[in-house]
Amino acid sequence: MQIIYGGMQIVITDAADVLNVSPTYFAGLLDQGKIPFTLVGEDRRVRFEDLLTYRKQRQLERHAALNELVDQAQELDMGY
Numbered sequence: 001m002q003i004i005y006g007g008m009q010i011v012i013t014d015a016a017d018v019l020n021v022s023p024t025y026f027a028g029l030l031d032q033g034k035i036p037f038t039l040v041g042e043d044r045r046v047r048f049e050d051l052l053t054y055r056k057q058r059q060l061e062r063h064a065a066l067n068e069l070v071d072q073a074q075e076l077d078m079g080y
Contacts (some may be wrong), residue, residue, distance in 0.1 A: 009038065009045040018051055029054075 010018075015035075016026035030037050030044055035054045037044045073079075 008048040009040075010048055010051070012044055012046070015046045015051050019055060 012026055012030070013023045016023040019026065021029075027044070029035050030046070035046055036050050037046050039045075
């Protein structure tokens with residue numbers, strides 16, 4: 001993993017590895033504005049802090065969705 005010190009920026013392929021997604025999918029996240037990035041020449045770089053913030057946000061969203069499913073299963077007396 002190539003980390004650029006002095007702002008802790010990483011390249012797209014390494015950032016995608018951190019999130020366990022493809023570089024193409026990760027580029028889509030950048031295009032959608034979900035994670036801020038900077039351009040260094042033609043290469044997009046992401047601050048590591050922003051990447052971790054996005055990952056934490058997604059974890060919280062997944063946990064909330066799971067809790068909602070558990071609540072629905074209990075309301076329907078599905079044995080969970």
